[in-house]
Amino acid sequence: ADFESGLWRIMIDYKHGVWGMGVLLKRRGSVxxxxxxxxxxxxxxxxxxxxxxxxxxxxxxxxxxxxxxxxxxxxxxxxxxxxxxxxxxxxxxxESVTLFQQTSGEWTSALSNLLSFCRLDEEVNFEVLKFQQYLIKLLSLLHCSALQTMCELDDDSLEILSLTGIEEKSLRHLKNSPDRAETVLLWIEKLIIDANNRNLFEVPAPILSRAFQELSQGMVGVNDVRKIRMVPFxxxxxxxxxxxxxxxxxxxxxxxxxxxxxxxxxxxxxxxxxxxxxxxxxxxxxxDQPFGEDANDLPVREMQKDFNEKLEYFTDPLSYTLPAFNPRNMDQKKTQVMDSSFTFNRDSIGSRTHSDLGRLEEGKVTSSCESSDPSDSAVLTAGGFTCGVKAHEPLNLEELRHLIEGLQAPSEVSLLWRELEDHQILPPSTATDAASGSGSTLMSLQQLTAALEDFLARHTAEDPSYSRLERLKAKLSELQGLETVAQILSVADTGQDLDITGIESQLDQTLLGSQRGHIVTANVRQVPYPAKVALFG
Structure with a gap:
């Protein structure tokens, strides 16, 4: 990577190329x-x-x-x-790289443990939130202080989470400390003890001691790295x-x-x-000394920034709250292929799993309801009601909720459902039905898709709800497109003539001109029976 403007500098990232000679002409970092x-x-x-x-x-x-x-x-x-x-x-x-990564990992693990130990009761909710915010501020300060004692930087200013709220007298005392990292570690340990005395944790003391061990082991790693800096060759x-x-x-x-x-x-x-x-x-x-400002040194400023981002992310309630799980989606034998961006590309190669065959025998899934895409399959096999659903068919509250559970990640369902209610995308009576559990309100997929399109047209991408609702609308549109293709192929299977131009127009409308639409259109042009099997099992 080239030099970046401002304070941030990243370590050299390079590729060898096909013949291993791609690094020959790189000057930065070369000796x-x-x-x-x-x-x-x-x-x-x-x-x-x-x-x-x-x-x-x-x-x-x-x-x-x-x-x-x-x-x-x-x-x-x-x-x-x-x-x-x-x-x-x-x-x-x-040794320096390994020790510092171990130190960062120990402190991150300690934070993870402490967050999972916290009680979720409403009566202590404010105290727990206060403890968590105080904890991540001190951990950010600890990580920064440790880095500053390891590194040789002309400007050793590093980014930390705001210390607003901490009394100035203590911060002045910390400024004069001979070892700031050790002092901050002592504050964190005292904070944990105080939280335990106020019954903010729901674990016994022996398990809580694990967090103290990880914090201490991280500090031992810091001292080992200091040894490398203080004792030269x-x-x-x-x-x-x-x-x-x-x-x-x-x-x-x-x-x-x-x-x-x-x-x-x-x-x-x-x-x-x-x-x-x-x-x-x-x-x-x-x-020889990787904690500096040379081109081949570690990107200490980016490391501190990444640590702060992890601290903030882990304190989000969704990070330490166990996601809801719908047993109706349970399929122990089925596998999916996921890339590093958390995108599901396709089902794993192989025959249909035993549990899929079981659903076929029970009549809950038919071949025209299956897709080669795992996100579609997850929706169409999420429950018996989803298999026969048509785009114009009204769904009650329970059916609509289950369908969305199949479309979205489990951790997003509750938040997404709440946003649908808050933005009045669902009918006004839906919230009442949700409380009563009656599920009497009816709404079709077409109506829900149209309501989402109307909301997205009136709001900008800066709206926090925009991206989640946009993804839901895209998946609903794709689901309706698959229904259209199923109808087209059922006609093709009877040997009747097809209007290819009309098919393309219909696919463009239902699949929004996506790549899937072009692929399916190409299969429809062939009109063989294997195309139907390839698309719908």
Whole structure:
């Protein structure tokens, strides 16, 4: 990645390319330019000496043979020292990365445990919320203080969650602390003890102690990383290695100009050897201390920012509240394929699962109700009522709620249903029916889709509800499109002629011109029976 404007800088992200040579022309973070500063003059001096000093070239003489033996020993010792230095730097680099990631993981796990331990009773709701907000502020401050003691930054300003609400006297005391991270850790431990004394947790003390252990283990990791910063690679090694490299740089042109017969070969060999030694030397210096501002150092500012984002996300009630689960959707044997963006692409390859066959035998699912897309399948097999639903068929409250449960992620259903009520997308009497459980209000998929389209047309994408309601509308439209395709294919199966132009128009309306619409249209053009099987099982 290139340099970013402002304070934020990210670590080098690169790809090797097809042949592994995609990194050759990248300059940022490369130590080759530094090495060339030494190797190019060395090669030029070699060629000049070869041309200016007239002597017998080659290593045939006994004198040159003895010099070669001594020179080989010197080069071997230099190579050994450089490899040893590089290995030590690499070990220090990965030890620093590993220890800090463990520290961050320990503190994140401690937060996760403490949030899951909190009571959800209404009577302590405010006290629990206060504890959670105070906790994440202190954890953000702890993480920041730990990073500042590890890093060597010209500007060590890091982003933390606002400390508004914490008394200034304590913050002034923290400013003068010899170890701010240890002080903040002590505050967090005291906060947990105070919350436990006020019965804000619903776990016994032995289980609560797990959070203390994780906080302490994280602090041990911080001290281990500090060790790497405070204790550099031993000075005698560094000094002698630098001296040997300079001696090698001065003597190599002399040796090569006398040992190699051709001047251009002498220059090439010296250039390659010198570049190799100096490159390894600078690589070791570059990665020896990863908590700095060099191009190959860790992105400490981004790490702090990411930690803050995790703290804020975990304190959202949906993060530590167990999602609702509808047993009617339970299918232990069925699998789906999900990518890193939490998008379900398709069902796993294979035959229909046993539980699917069971639903077929019970008459709850028919082949015309199945789809190759897992989101569709989840809806159409969510309950017996969904299979035979038509777009214009009125649904009662319970049926409509179950259908939405199949369309949306379980964690979003309650919030989405509440938004449908608050924005009056559902009929006015729906909320009353929900309370009574009667489910007498009727509304078809077409009516719900039209109501969603009307709401989205009157609101902007900045509305918090916009994205969720837009996704629901898209899935409802797609569901109605699949119903249209099922009707078209049922006609095709009878051998009747089809109006392809009319089909395309109808698909564009129901599937909103999506890629699925074009794929299904192509299958309809074929009009074979296998197309029906491929689409609907």
């Amino acid at each position: 080759i330019p530094k090495a060339l500063v030494w190797s190019l003059p060395c090669a030029i001096i070699t060629v000049l000496l070869h041309q200016s000093v007239e002597s017998e070239k080659g290593n045939d003489s006994l004198e040159m043979e003895g010099i070669m033996t001594i020179w080989s020993s010197f080069t071997f010792v230099l190579g050994f020292l450089i490899v040893f230095r590089s290995n030590q730097a690499y070990s220090r680099f990965w 031993p000075f005698p090694y560094s000094q002698y290695l630098s001296l040997m490299l300079v001696c090698h740089w001065m003597l190599t042109p002399v040796m090569a100009s006398q040992l190699v017969v051709k001047p251009y070969w002498a220059g090439v060999i010296v250039f390659v050897v010198s570049t190799s030694f100096w490159t390894l030397f600078y690589i070791a210096q570059e990665i």
